[in-house]
Amino acid sequence: MTRLIEYADASPEVRAVYDDIKAARGVADVNNFWKALAVHPPTLARTWESLRRVMAPGALDPLVKEMLYLAASAAAGCAYCVASHTAAARAKGMTEEMHGELLAILGMAAETNRLAEALRVPVDPAFE
Amino acid sequence: MTRLIEYADASPEVRAVYDDIKAARGVADVNNFWKALAVHPPTLARTWESLRRVMAPGALDPLVKEMLYLAASAAAGCAYCVASHTAAARAKGMTEEMHGELLAILGMAAETNRLAEALRVPVDPAFE
Amino acid sequence: MTRLIEYADASPEVRAVYDDIKAARGVADVNNFWKALAVHPPTLARTWESLRRVMAPGALDPLVKEMLYLAASAAAGCAYCVASHTAAARAKGMTEEMHGELLAILGMAAETNRLAEALRVPVDPAFE
Amino acid sequence: MTRLIEYADASPEVRAVYDDIKAARGVADVNNFWKALAVHPPTLARTWESLRRVMAPGALDPLVKEMLYLAASAAAGCAYCVASHTAAARAKGMTEEMHGELLAILGMAAETNRLAEALRVPVDPAFE
Amino acid sequence: MTRLIEYADASPEVRAVYDDIKAARGVADVNNFWKALAVHPPTLARTWESLRRVMAPGALDPLVKEMLYLAASAAAGCAYCVASHTAAARAKGMTEEMHGELLAILGMAAETNRLAEALRVPVDPAFE
Amino acid sequence: MTRLIEYADASPEVRAVYDDIKAARGVADVNNFWKALAVHPPTLARTWESLRRVMAPGALDPLVKEMLYLAASAAAGCAYCVASHTAAARAKGMTEEMHGELLAILGMAAETNRLAEALRVPVDPAFE
Numbered sequence: 001m002t003r004l005i006e007y008a009d010a011s012p013e014v015r016a017v018y019d020d021i022k023a024a025r026g027v028a029d030v031n032n033f034w035k036a037l038a039v040h041p042p043t044l045a046r047t048w049e050s051l052r053r054v055m056a057p058g059a060l061d062p063l064v065k066e067m068l069y070l071a072a073s074a075a076a077g078c079a080y081c082v083a084s085h086t087a088a089a090r091a092k093g094m095t096e097e098m099h100g101e102l103l104a105i106l107g108m109a110a111e112t113n114r115l116a117e118a119l120r121v122p123v124d125p126a127f128e
Numbered sequence: 129m130t131r132l133i134e135y136a137d138a139s140p141e142v143r144a145v146y147d148d149i150k151a152a153r154g155v156a157d158v159n160n161f162w163k164a165l166a167v168h169p170p171t172l173a174r175t176w177e178s179l180r181r182v183m184a185p186g187a188l189d190p191l192v193k194e195m196l197y198l199a200a201s202a203a204a205g206c207a208y209c210v211a212s213h214t215a216a217a218r219a220k221g222m223t224e225e226m227h228g229e230l231l232a233i234l235g236m237a238a239e240t241n242r243l244a245e246a247l248r249v250p251v252d253p254a255f256e
Numbered sequence: 257m258t259r260l261i262e263y264a265d266a267s268p269e270v271r272a273v274y275d276d277i278k279a280a281r282g283v284a285d286v287n288n289f290w291k292a293l294a295v296h297p298p299t300l301a302r303t304w305e306s307l308r309r310v311m312a313p314g315a316l317d318p319l320v321k322e323m324l325y326l327a328a329s330a331a332a333g334c335a336y337c338v339a340s341h342t343a344a345a346r347a348k349g350m351t352e353e354m355h356g357e358l359l360a361i362l363g364m365a366a367e368t369n370r371l372a373e374a375l376r377v378p379v380d381p382a383f384e
Numbered sequence: 385m386t387r388l389i390e391y392a393d394a395s396p397e398v399r400a401v402y403d404d405i406k407a408a409r410g411v412a413d414v415n416n417f418w419k420a421l422a423v424h425p426p427t428l429a430r431t432w433e434s435l436r437r438v439m440a441p442g443a444l445d446p447l448v449k450e451m452l453y454l455a456a457s458a459a460a461g462c463a464y465c466v467a468s469h470t471a472a473a474r475a476k477g478m479t480e481e482m483h484g485e486l487l488a489i490l491g492m493a494a495e496t497n498r499l500a501e502a503l504r505v506p507v508d509p510a511f512e
Numbered sequence: 513m514t515r516l517i518e519y520a521d522a523s524p525e526v527r528a529v530y531d532d533i534k535a536a537r538g539v540a541d542v543n544n545f546w547k548a549l550a551v552h553p554p555t556l557a558r559t560w561e562s563l564r565r566v567m568a569p570g571a572l573d574p575l576v577k578e579m580l581y582l583a584a585s586a587a588a589g590c591a592y593c594v595a596s597h598t599a600a601a602r603a604k605g606m607t608e609e610m611h612g613e614l615l616a617i618l619g620m621a622a623e624t625n626r627l628a629e630a631l632r633v634p635v636d637p638a639f640e
Numbered sequence: 641m642t643r644l645i646e647y648a649d650a651s652p653e654v655r656a657v658y659d660d661i662k663a664a665r666g667v668a669d670v671n672n673f674w675k676a677l678a679v680h681p682p683t684l685a686r687t688w689e690s691l692r693r694v695m696a697p698g699a700l701d702p703l704v705k706e707m708l709y710l711a712a713s714a715a716a717g718c719a720y721c722v723a724s725h726t727a728a729a730r731a732k733g734m735t736e737e738m739h740g741e742l743l744a745i746l747g748m749a750a751e752t753n754r755l756a757e758a759l760r761v762p763v764d765p766a767f768e
Binding site for chain 3 (some may be wrong): 488511
C-alpha cells in the first residue's frame with residue numbers, strides 16, 4: 001500500500017509545502033500525489049515549486065495548459081494522472097465536447113505516431 | 129529505406145487521396161507520412177478520412193488542437209511526428225513563447241507521470 | 257558511435273555464438289544487433305540462446321511468430337527492431353498486403369489502447 | 385468512476401452503433417470500451433467504423449489478426465486491451481500453447497527492443 | 513482473473529522451478545509473477561534461468577542491481593514490477609533516503625528524456 | 641533542424657546558466673541538450689537548477705546515480721539521453737563489465753515488465 005502522509009502526521013517542512021499548495025489552489029486538502037511524494041521532502045518541495053512555475057499564467061491560457069498536461073499524461077499512460085488532470089481540466093472549464101475532441105486527437109495521434117514509427121518515415125526537409 | 133510513393137508513380141486510388149489532402153491543406157505536395165502510408169491504400173484512405181474529421185473545426189480552436197496533437201506525439205516519443213506537428217503548430221500561430229510553455233508542460237507531465245507511477249498513488253475519491 | 261565487434265576481432269567465446277547464429281540462419285554474417293551485444297559476451301550468449309528457443313517451431317508457424325515480433329517491436333517504437341523484423345518477416349513470406357494489414361492493426365491498436373487508457377475503462381466481468 | 389453509457393440511456397445515434405456492433409459480433413451487449421467511448425458519439429462511430437474495416441477478412445486470417453492486436457496492446461501496456469483481446473483471441477481459437485508462445489515472443493521482443501535502443505545499434509544496410 | 517498456479521496444483525516441471533526459486537531466495541513460496549508465468553512452463557523455466565544469471569553477483573553489487581531493475585521497471589510504467597522490486601530493494605538494504613533519491617532521479621530522467629525528444633536534440637560528437 | 645543556441649549568440653540570462661553548468665562540471669562548453677533547451681530560458685534555468693539538486697551528493701554515490709539515470713533513460717527509449725548518460729557514467733567510473741551488467745538488467749527488466757503486464761499479475765499482499 002502506498003504510504004500517504006497526512007497533514008497531521010507531516011513534518012513542518014512537509015506542512016509548509018502542503019500549506020502553500022492549499023493556498024495557491026484554494027483547497028482544503030492536497031491530493032494523494034503530494035501525500036505520496038512527501039516520503040521524500042526535497043522532491044516534494046522541488047516538484048511543487050516547478051509545477052507552480054510551469055502552470056503559472058503565460059502565453060497559453062490556464063485551460064489550454066491543463067488540457068496539454070492531460071494529453072501528455074494520457075499519451076504516457078498514467079492512470080492516476082489522467083484522473084487528476086481530467087478533473088482539473090473540468091474545473092477550469094473543459095466541456096464534454098472539448099473533452100471528446102481531446103480524446104479524438106489523442107486516439108488519432110496514437111495511431112499516426114505508431115504508423116510513422118512502423119514505417120520509419122524520414123523527416124521532410126520542409127520541417128527542418 | 130522507407131519506400132515513398134510519389135504522385136507520378138501512384139495509382140488512381142492513391143492520387144485521389146493525395147489530391148484531397150492537397151486541396152484541404154492548400155499545399156503543392158503531401159508530406160512523407162502519406163507517401164509512406166500509400167504502400168497500403170486502404171490504410172492511407174482511412175487514416176486521412178479520420179484525421180480530417182478529427183481536426184475539423186469544433187469546440188477547440190485549430191491551434192489548440194494542433195498543440196494537443198504535438199503534446200501527445202512528443203509524449204509518445206515519435207520523432208517524425210514531433211517534427212511535423214511542430215511545423216504545423218507554427219503555421220497555425222504557435223509562437224516561440226507558446227512553444228516554450230508547451231515544452232515546459234511536457235517535461236513536468238513526464239516527471240509527475242513517472243513519480244505517480246513509481247509511487248503507485250491511489251486515485252483520490254474526489255476525482256471519481 | 258556504437259562499437260560493433262566484427263568476427264575477425266572477436267574472442268573465441270563470441271565467435272562461437274556468431275558461428276551458431278550463422279549456422280542456424282544460413283547467413284554469411286550476423287546482424288549489427290549481435291555485433292553490438294558482443295560487448296558483453298554473457299548477454300550475447302544468453303540472448304541468442306533464449307531467442308532460438310522462443311522462435312523455434314511450435315504451435316504458431318514461423319511467419320506468424322515473426323509478425324508478432326514485428327508488431328510488438330513497432331508498438332514499442334524500436335526503429336532498429338522494426339527494420340530487422342520487417343526484413344525477417346518478408347524473408348519468411350510476408351506479402352505487401354499482409355504487411356499493410358499488420359500496419360493497419362498496429363495503428364488501430366494504438367488508437368484504441370490510448371482511448372481505453374484515457375477513459376480508464378473498467379475491465380468487463382466477462383473477460384475475467 | 386468512468387461513465388459507461390448503457391443502451392437504455394443512449395441516444396439514437398449511439399444506439400445505432402451499439403446495434404451494429406452487436407449484429408456484427410453476434411453478442412447481446414457491447415463491451416465497456418464502447419460504453420465509455422459513447423461520451424463522444426462521433427469518436428464512437430468513427431472508431432467502430434475503422435475497427436470493423438481493419439479487422440475484416442483479408443490476407444491475414446482472423447485469429448492471426450487478433451493475436452497481432454493482442455501483441456501490440458500488450459507491448460503498449462494497456463491492461464484493459466490485454467484483457468479484452470486475450471478473451472477475443474481465445475474465442476477465435478487461440479490455445480494455451482499458442483498464448484504461451486505469444487507471451488514468450490512478447491517477452492523476448494521487449495528484451496531485444498530495449499537492448500537495441502540501449503546500444504543504439506545502427507540499422508544494417510541489408511535491411512534497407 | 514489472472515490464473516495463478518499454486519504449488520499444490522503444479523506439474524512436476526513447474527514444481528522444479530518453484531523449488532529452485534524458493535531455495536535460491538530462501539523463501540517459503542514464490543511470488544505471483546512466477547505463478548502466473550507457469551501457464552507456459554518453458555517460459556517460466558527460461559525466464560527464471562535468465563533472471564538468476566543476470567542478478568548473480570558480478571561487477572555491480574546486489575543492491576545496485578536491484579535499484580537499476582526498479583528504475584527500469586518504473587520508467588516502463590509496470591505497476592506490479594514497481595511493487596515487487598521496491599520490496600526487493602528494501603530487503604537488500606535500500607533506505608527511505610536512497611529510495612527518495614532514486615525517485616528524484618526517475619522524475620528528472622523522465623523530464624529530460626521528454627525534453628530531449630521533443631526538441632530532437634542531435635547527439636554531441638563528444639559522446640560518440 | 642533543431643536550433644542550438646551557442647554561447648556567443650546567447651542572452652545574458654542564458655549565458656548565466658551556461659556559465660553555471662560549465663563551472664559545476666568543469667567543462668569548456670555545455671552539451672547540445674542545454675543549447676536546445678535555451679530556446680525557452682525559464683525552462684533552461686529551472687531544469688538545470690532541478691538537475692543539479694537531484695544529482696548532488698547524497699545517500700547514493702554519484703556513479704550509482706548516473707547509472708540509475710542511464711537505466712531510466714534507456715527504458716524510456718531516449719536515444720540522445722542514452723548517449724549522454726552512457727558517456728557521463730563512463731566518466732564517473734563505469735567499466736565495460738558494469739555497463740554489460742546494466743545492459744543485462746535492462747533487458748531482463750523489459751522482458752519481465754512486459755510479461756507481468758501481459759499476464760496482468762495481481763500484486764502480492766506481501767509487497768504492500
